[in-house]
Amino acid sequence: MRLRVVLAPDNIRRLDILENLTSVEHLKIILQERLEIKDDFLIQFEDPEFGNELCNLTNITELPPDRAVLKILQKEPEESDLETISSLDTASMSSPSNSSNQSSSSVTVRQRENSHWPSAFLIPEFAYDVELRLNKGNENFKENGMLLTLPREMKMDILDGIAQAIFSFKAYPNNQELESVATALIEKHPCLRDPGSGTGYHSWTMSIKYKIGNYRQKLRSAGCSEVTVNRKRAKEDSRRLKKAKRCEVNFLPDNPVGQTHYSLQKERDALQEEMKKKHPNMTFVDSKMELTFSLRRKEIVDEEPLVADVLKQWPALFLEDQVCAEFYRITQTNLKSTFFSHLDEYTSKIIKLYRARSGAFGDDMKSLLEQLDNQTTDVLAHRKATTLRGQPFFMREKSGNFLKTCLDTEPEDIHAKGVKMGILTIIEDDVSTFHSNPNIRCLAVVLEEQIVLDDVQDLPTAVALLFGLIYALNMDYPKDLKYTFETIQKVFMCLDPQCSARVQSFKNKLLK
Structure with missing residues (x-):
């Protein structure tokens, strides 16, 4: 379905939704993620049965089947909610990056809500x-x-x-x-x-x-x-020196009001006990992860622990939903929706750039494009994967152990050895498809020789989660792939408009 969404008279967006909408709430969640709407809102639509006059959307079946025009109306906070609104230097932490990782309770903590330095700085009102x-x-x-x-x-x-x-x-x-x-x-x-x-x-x-x-x-x-x-x-x-260098909005926040280092450690202990269960209460996990954000950042930024130690102290941080939530807490940017939307936008242009200059990047790029041409099923997914796999080649960097492959009959830990930061693709042990179109079983994210996330569904998701973990663990980009990760940060995630000459050149080609 294609939507024309009116957020304000000077802010009208076009949106393509591929999944089937099941309810108005489902549509609201998608709009919140894709358009980064934080407050509650009302959806109106132009009803063709009444001359395209606006009507409140109460049932998803009321929408026209193929395309529709929506208007978003922000709801005013109720009087009972005004008491919880914080002052200029406080805010309520929330993670709208994924509907399943929103906390059940708000935590008042000194944090920033401004995600980027403004193009035109607004001078405040003085006395x-x-x-x-x-x-x-x-x-x-x-x-x-x-x-x-x-x-x-x-x-x-x-x-x-x-x-x-x-x-x-x-x-x-x-x-x-x-x-x-x-x-x-x-x-x-x-x-x-x-x-x-x-x-x-x-x-x-x-x-x-x-x-x-x-x-x-x-x-x-x-x-x-x-x-x-x-x-x-x-x-x-x-x-x-420890500073916010990659557009981290909340790089090292102070503790929530009323919480101390000791009280937050007790909350962490309760979180660890919950994660030992076979089926943890995810609502409980969400609330405790949000509450202990400041403690976690102090440990990670100040002490620089090994990934294995963080995995032991904060096992919930390596859940897929919590990676997205933590990235939002740090940057105030939705991880998956922002990355996927720009990947969808740029894939066709990037593939054209690869084809136009494939001869300049050696056999690796040619082989990658040949594999794409041989695909007959799920071509769009393969095009996105090719876009990401080709980035190191296009940026003239050595991927090394960044993207590795192993058979599902081999121990994954062996292939993780020597990998400081990378993605492991597990394929089926099938001789007939190994050299042509291997069947991918799943992917795993590797950090410091540790498999920290497994059973990831596809390469774009794995790249997004790896990037989210880099921020969550305050890790440096690999020197051999600094331009590749800068491209992810500044082109796909739109974090910081100032680029190096190499990435700016790539960005200019995409915007032509």
């Missing part, structure tokens, strides 16, 4: 007296070009407000991001232009840079984990 002076200053600047003379107290108020707004996105903005803030400030309040520079905002850029450093020091003194960990590391080795 009333400051805004009054700025408005008068802007009027005078418009009339006679006179700049505003700032008292020191007023400048400090402006910088304090900006520092808090910046920290709502990230603790360590780069120079380009700081410059974008200064530019936005001058555009909103031209009376604050710097007369001593051609740009008009150079001195503001430097002032904001020093102010955000001072603000981090205040937070460090208050015990903010995200900045305290870097002061500890800096004393030991400046090369081992």
Whole structure:
């Protein structure tokens, strides 16, 4: 079914849904995942029986069979819910990346909800007296070009407000991001232009840079984990600073209100006991994983444990649903829906790029495309798998042990030896199909020679889960595949628009 979804007058999306819709709730879950809608909403549709007038959708059978126009109406929170809405620096943690991994209870914790640095930074509103002076200053600047003379107290108020707004996105903005803030400030309040520079905002850029450093020091003194960990590391080795470097929105959050390190350890113990059961209560697991997020991140980021140790301490983290949930907690981005939607969008273009330049990448790429041409069933799935398998070749990297294959009659652990990070494909031990079209039984994700996820259904899912685990375990990309993983991060997952020259060139080819 093809849908035209109206989210706002200036935000209208086109959506293709391949699966059969069973209910209105099923449709809502898909819309939440694909369009990243967080709050509750009402669905209306254009009813052809009444001249395409809008009607509330109460039964999925009311939708036209092939294509429909939907309008999304956000529901206002009820008065009883307003008490639970947190202040500017708190939020309720939820994981809409998968309907089955949403927690049954909300956990109030200091965390960010802003997932990306904005293309146009929004300057916050300052105190009333400051805004009054700025408005008068802007009027005078418009009339006679006179700049505003700032008292020191007023400048400090402006910088304090900006520092808090910046920290709502990230603790360590780069120079380009700081410059974008200064530019936005001058555009909103031209009376604050710097007369001593051609740009008009150079001195503001430097002032904001020093102010955000001072603000981090205040937070460090208050015990903010995200900045305290870097002061500890800096004393030991400046090369081992721990910062959010891959668009992690909640890199190292503080504990939930009312929770201590000791109380969270007890929650972890209860979670471990639940995971020992043959059939764990997944609702219980979801709530405990969400509650212990801050404890888990502190251990992983600060102590850098081995994967085997994390597997022992946090076995639930290696469940497929929890990988998606953890990735959402860290990045505020839906793992599977974002990855799959962009893979669907780019597959055809990427295959064309592979064919156009197959001669430049040796026999490996030619062999990969020949195998694709020989496929007669489930061609679309094979095209997606070929897209991912060909990435290392196209990026001129050595895949090495990243993508390995073994027979279902062989011990999987043997093939995991020597694999620091990779995906193992288990195929049927059938001589007649081994060299042509082998039957894939399942796939497994390997980290540090440990099979951490098995029985994965297909390669795109395995790649998405591996990428999610890299974030969940705070692991570095393999040096031999850094451009391949950068492509996944910045092209397929849209995390950080700034790319290396090689990945930017690939991205430009896709966007032509």
